[in-house]
Amino acid sequence: MSLSSAVLTSVPPAGRFSAEQSLKVYDLMLRTRLLEERLIAMYKQGDGYFWIGGPGEEAFNVPLGILANKGEGVDHDYLHLHYRSSGTLLAMGADPVDSLRQMKNVASDPYSKGRNFAGHFSKRAWNIVPVSSPIEVQFSIAIGTARAQRAGTGAKGITIVQGGDAGTAEGDFATALVWSSRKGNELPMLMIVTNNRFGISTPFAGQHGYEQVSDRGKAFGMPTAVVDGNDPEASYAALAKALEYVRTERKPYLLEAMVSRLRGHSSASGANVAKNEVDCLERFEHTLESRAVMTRAQMESRRAAITAELLEASRHVRDEAPPAPGTIWDYVFTDKNHVGGER
Amino acid sequence: MSLSSAVLTSVPPAGRFSAEQSLKVYDLMLRTRLLEERLIAMYKQGDGYFWIGGPGEEAFNVPLGILANKGEGVDHDYLHLHYRSSGTLLAMGADPVDSLRQMKNVASDPYSKGRNFAGHFSKRAWNIVPVSSPIEVQFSIAIGTARAQRAGTGAKGITIVQGGDAGTAEGDFATALVWSSRKGNELPMLMIVTNNRFGISTPFAGQHGYEQVSDRGKAFGMPTAVVDGNDPEASYAALAKALEYVRTERKPYLLEAMVSRLRGHSSASGANVAKNEVDCLERFEHTLESRAVMTRAQMESRRAAITAELLEASRHVRDEAPPAPGTIWDYVFTDKNHVGGER
Amino acid sequence: MSTMIQAIRMALHVGETKLGVTDIFGEDVGPPLGGVFTGTQGLKTAWNTPLDERGIIGMAIGLALAGQKPVAEIQFCDYAFNTIDLLKIAGNTYWSSGGDWNVPLVVMTPVGAGIRGSIYHSHSFDAMATRIPGWKIVMPSTPRDAYGLLLSAIADPNPVMFLMPKALLRVKDKVGDDIPGAPNDDRVLASMIDAPLGDRTQWTPNWPPLEELYIPIGKARIAREGTSVTVLTYGRNVPMSLVAAEELAAEGIDTEVIDLRSLHPYDWDAIVASVRKTNRVLCVNEDTEITNFGEHLIRRIVEELFYELHAPPKLLAGVHIPGIGLADNLEMASVPQTAGIKAAIAELAAHQP
Amino acid sequence: MSTMIQAIRMALHVGETKLGVTDIFGEDVGPPLGGVFTGTQGLKTAWNTPLDERGIIGMAIGLALAGQKPVAEIQFCDYAFNTIDLLKIAGNTYWSSGGDWNVPLVVMTPVGAGIRGSIYHSHSFDAMATRIPGWKIVMPSTPRDAYGLLLSAIADPNPVMFLMPKALLRVKDKVGDDIPGAPNDDRVLASMIDAPLGDRTQWTPNWPPLEELYIPIGKARIAREGTSVTVLTYGRNVPMSLVAAEELAAEGIDTEVIDLRSLHPYDWDAIVASVRKTNRVLCVNEDTEITNFGEHLIRRIVEELFYELHAPPKLLAGVHIPGIGLADNLEMASVPQTAGIKAAIAELAAHQP
Numbered sequence A, B: 001m002s003l004s005s006a007v008l009t010s011v012p013p014a015g016r017f018s019a020e021q022s023l024k025v026y027d028l029m030l031r032t033r034l035l036e037e038r039l040i041a042m043y044k045q046g047d048g049y050f051w052i053g054g055p056g057e058e059a060f061n062v063p064l065g066i067l068a069n070k071g072e073g074v075d076h077d078y079l080h081l082h083y084r085s086s087g088t089l090l091a092m093g094a095d096p097v098d099s100l101r102q103m104k105n106v107a108s109d110p111y112s113k114g115r116n117f118a119g120h121f122s123k124r125a126w127n128i129v130p131v132s133s134p135i136e137v138q139f140s141i142a143i144g145t146a147r148a149q150r151a152g153t154g155a156k157g158i159t160i161v162q163g164g165d166a167g168t169a170e171g172d173f174a175t176a177l178v179w180s181s182r183k184g185n186e187l188p189m190l191m192i193v194t195n196n197r198f199g200i201s202t203p204f205a206g207q208h209g210y211e212q213v214s215d216r217g218k219a220f221g222m223p224t225a226v227v228d229g230n231d232p233e234a235s236y237a238a239l240a241k242a243l244e245y246v247r248t249e250r251k252p253y254l255l256e257a258m259v260s261r262l263r264g265h266s267s268a269s270g271a272n273v274a275k276n277e278v279d280c281l282e283r284f285e286h287t288l289e290s291r292a293v294m295t296r297a298q299m300e301s302r303r304a305a306i307t308a309e310l311l312e313a314s315r316h317v318r319d320e321a322p323p324a325p326g327t328i329w330d331y332v333f334t335d336k337n338h339v340g341g342e343r
Numbered sequence C, D: 001m002s003t004m005i006q007a008i009r010m011a012l013h014v015g016e017t018k019l020g021v022t023d024i025f026g027e028d029v030g031p032p033l034g035g036v037f038t039g040t041q042g043l044k045t046a047w048n049t050p051l052d053e054r055g056i057i058g059m060a061i062g063l064a065l066a067g068q069k070p071v072a073e074i075q076f077c078d079y080a081f082n083t084i085d086l087l088k089i090a091g092n093t094y095w096s097s098g099g100d101w102n103v104p105l106v107v108m109t110p111v112g113a114g115i116r117g118s119i120y121h122s123h124s125f126d127a128m129a130t131r132i133p134g135w136k137i138v139m140p141s142t143p144r145d146a147y148g149l150l151l152s153a154i155a156d157p158n159p160v161m162f163l164m165p166k167a168l169l170r171v172k173d174k175v176g177d178d179i180p181g182a183p184n185d186d187r188v189l190a191s192m193i194d195a196p197l198g199d200r201t202q203w204t205p206n207w208p209p210l211e212e213l214y215i216p217i218g219k220a221r222i223a224r225e226g227t228s229v230t231v232l233t234y235g236r237n238v239p240m241s242l243v244a245a246e247e248l249a250a251e252g253i254d255t256e257v258i259d260l261r262s263l264h265p266y267d268w269d270a271i272v273a274s275v276r277k278t279n280r281v282l283c284v285n286e287d288t289e290i291t292n293f294g295e296h297l298i299r300r301i302v303e304e305l306f307y308e309l310h311a312p313p314k315l316l317a318g319v320h321i322p323g324i325g326l327a328d329n330l331e332m333a334s335v336p337q338t339a340g341i342k343a344a345i346a347e348l349a350a351h352q353p
């Protein structure tokens, strides 16, 4: 488990964070937000071709990263994430500079070697399965890591899979519901829908026959819940409860988090500041201020420090080498010319 | 509407059939059963390569055929059927000899010109969309005919789509649920699952997280029902009620019929008589006998007459010509060499 | 003068007002966005679907069976690969039912590289599409061809796939090669049919008095006549090949560039005529090179015109790797570029039999 | 002496007992049926999945990511066409993640015509499979090759597709060409490992003491040496080509039949050596002929060995129509038959350059 999680495991579900915990979560949320802002700035300055990310999901994704059982293999949690998951990554301890590297598609990008878009994480050492652009396929793939961890195997980890609201219209979402809930063959799998009420330009309303996506889990006999994903304490508690259930019962759970989309869908839609959306960071700042956990000035100075740090990092990344053309041939197969039986 | 339906429209839902109606339904059920038996015999005698069909579904599929609004175009019902639908076809007025022709894959096969397996019906004049071997795709296609008939278009017909229980694990079943129930965009579509508790060799138990497939409709806000598909009167009533709802409300309805599989999955599994399955025809015969609607002797003579008729027809079909090799090139395009604009 | 995406939009407008198109749909195809490339802005029958490509193709098939005339969009062809079975059904229903049910639909989808689209916005679909019998497949390289091919696709009673070369969608057409009925001034056209930025709820397009134009499916266009080498290509690689040809003209190499426009049925007569003239062939496309449509063309040319060939026919295509990388270096090394086309033509021209 | 399906079952048994196979799954793969072709009878890790091919492939990818060794079956390749996007993901994950995650899985699926399977049990998958980078693709034509290729597929740390020529699954192997450790008497073998008809709940197989055998992926087998014409083929068309070759031998035509065994990577060295010797090439496979893998082979042969060729290379493949019809006449006219192969070889041999 990550260091940050040690700090927080003592929080009672649905309870308030302690001062120390608040500072930790705030710092991660702020760092995530500023990282996304730096990525958008890089895009706007021509230091990257495309941006997509998670401004508006920090209050949910940071607790997820804190609570995940980090490590490699079936005794740790597999994470099949969405492309708005920088909060989860940073909470698990990722270095923000690596996101800048992927944005700038330099050779040192550890997630894809300059091949993939920003936000498309991959980290085997932490069981972070590659984020793939095709929507919802992670729900069909997650059943496989979950099977490797099913009851009776002795595996301690579980599988966590996350996607957006619009994506639940794909058959893959149903695949995850069907396969995870087979009677006698249940899978230890937390399914998360981060509902920002949009798929690119298309509003949730008019595309779905239910009020809440999580209702779809009910017919399958699995527990479901909806949480205000703009509230880090509520999110933390809901996640802790869901994770506890899945870890213990080794059965599926469907959690829907209502979140915001603060910079629109992606750079393709401008990445401009959205109107009429709750800003979880602002809200948490108000809370911390009103609880006298932090002052405005402290917040400002934290913001300034991280901003400077990221700017500096992005300057550094700008000078890193692009991948060489010939590297396109790397990693097609694990062997250049593998012949069966030569183990 | 078919002649047979005129006879039956006066039946009150959930009520008993009149004597006349009973005879009509019995005759269609018997005819369907005997047709399937003839097809199996043809297979076993080498007059066909493969058999699949509906022995055990007559009590449900015959009422469906009776109640369907038969004809071509949006003012009639589109039928996207399963491969066990001979009862529906015969109830709509299909000539059984055409099924024999498809079994023998002769050129005169009106459903596929000797190209497709038995039970793969197609009849545009009656809105019977081609039965396709891939399981469940009909659920994704049915949303299109239903959209052409949605509220506001003035279309009088609705769309009926039917599939097996195992097939509901495919994403296409979820596609139909999602697309048919979009708020404000509901589709006039009756979805039917004929649940025989098997997918080939795989039992229902252990593959699904719910007791009844129809529970999956609930989250989508659509009415659902389960009916004893071995009882023609209950089936008739349940279908009448569901159809009435869809025709009037122009919204989706999910109906599950519990049916039997009396000859196993197909000829690949032997097409032998199954044990421990309720035989709807036998049951209905008991009912008619106990109600003194028909005597055993009358039933036997009916059976003998139809059997003889079908045997005679199959002898005739055996002499029909196979499709010529060169016909493989027919019907690739509607035009041999169509060039756009030449309307 | 218009862009290809404007030409597509205008064709769809003609489709829904004159040719019976009832439904234009796909992800983000309806208001407010009108398509991620703006292709469906302001169209009265355009609507947004759920995020479910299988539903989109199924919907199109169902509408076509019900006698409607649907135009479905898959937002990027990269996301059509979970629907191949349904595309096969669209292509085989007429045949399987022995001529009972035809399936008159159009699927349009942006294809290819050139916009730094990384692994999932750079795929090609031409090789895949040509593997699905029962479909007609077209791919324009100019706005005018896009307009005329799309109208032919809509008029056609069979399933037609309209592949949109995404790198060319915003390129302006040459003057004179324009859309009949559309204003020549591109600013005027934009003011009439491009949705404004920001709030669009009050906006309606002002369509020009467009005339019908049908580019026949199955007929190629000789984009440049020449005698030294034949280039068989389509979509994005057409303008690239033309640039290469112009550069080579200075070196005395006279290249014939054939824009196939239709991939199926393709214009075999045009190919034969050109090969008989030049005796040297280069096929250029962006799809991965193993089991590639250009290989089909080469196979047929070799089988039927072997003794006409003065050099081994060549294929220049995407390399056979699992994706197209985001970094410039990676994308450029993965799909044909003008310099590579030029070198391949020059090599063929210089080849001594 | 065993059938190919028995050889596959024995390889899977070795896989689950010696090579770490953890899960063998698919529709009807587990008890009681053990596969629609009996390929998975009696295996301890075989289980039945829901009827959902996307789930099956997703499950395989997930298990592979979790370090397990899954073998997934798609009941007929005809039902894999809604999973192409997932197959692409299996093939691109290692590349996309810059070498972070490999995906060691095996997908096996029956392919091809020859059992009067009509429109949806006769498809081929070789052309489609070779279009998906990152996969190794193998296809046996004998029980022994099936055994050895499947063991190599299981041992391989990459995704491997094992295509099962369904018309050959129940054909008995020639004596001497058998599985190491399996009894020679086919009745003895059947009594040991074939499930009884009827109730199987009490049955357990009695596995022979099988030995590991690895047929290297990427190496072809010269099924018949010859000097007149080279036939490049695989799967069901290998025995057909051998029959054609024997018949032609009487007419003085000495055919070399190369069983590719691996479609990707394929054995280019073997192809080059043979073409240099015979100077005439025929590619034979059952898939539809437009954008066909044989066309790739021909394109490469033409590009690299043009001046070695004494006749235009030929492709004999499935015709480009939407399906394979049920009636005998239709199936026979749709995919290569022995007589057609023979005629094509004879024509190539007789060709005067």
Ligand SMILES: Cc1ncc(C[n+]2csc(CCOP(=O)(O)OP(=O)(O)O)c2C)c(N)n1
Pocket (backbone or CB within 6 Å): A084, A133, A134, A135, A136, A163, A164, A165, A166, A167, A168, A196, A198, A199, A200, A265, C027, C051, C053, C075, C079
């Ligand atoms: C299979 C597939 N279809 C279409 C797309 C294009 N696309 C990218 S994001 C997106 C909308 C996703 O909406 P949602 O699932 O709600 O996630 P969000 O972006 O709102 O977090 C679409 C349609 C895609 N990436 N994959």
Ligand SMILES: Cc1ncc(C[n+]2csc(CCOP(=O)(O)OP(=O)(O)O)c2C)c(N)n1
Pocket (backbone or CB within 6 Å): B082, B084, B133, B134, B135, B136, B163, B164, B165, B166, B167, B168, B196, B198, B199, B200, B265, D027, D051, D053, D075, D079
């Ligand atoms: C997409 C697809 N996958 C697999 C098959 C092979 N198959 C044919 S029938 C069948 C079982 C269908 O079960 P169910 O849906 O319950 O219908 P039933 O046959 O019981 O009426 C399977 C797996 C198929 N035809 N299509």
Ligand SMILES: [Mg+2]
Pocket (backbone or CB within 6 Å): A164, A165, A166, A194, A195, A196, A197, A198, A199, A200
């Ligand atoms: Mg969303």
Ligand SMILES: [Mg+2]
Pocket (backbone or CB within 6 Å): B164, B165, B166, B194, B195, B196, B197, B198, B199, B200
């Ligand atoms: Mg069933």
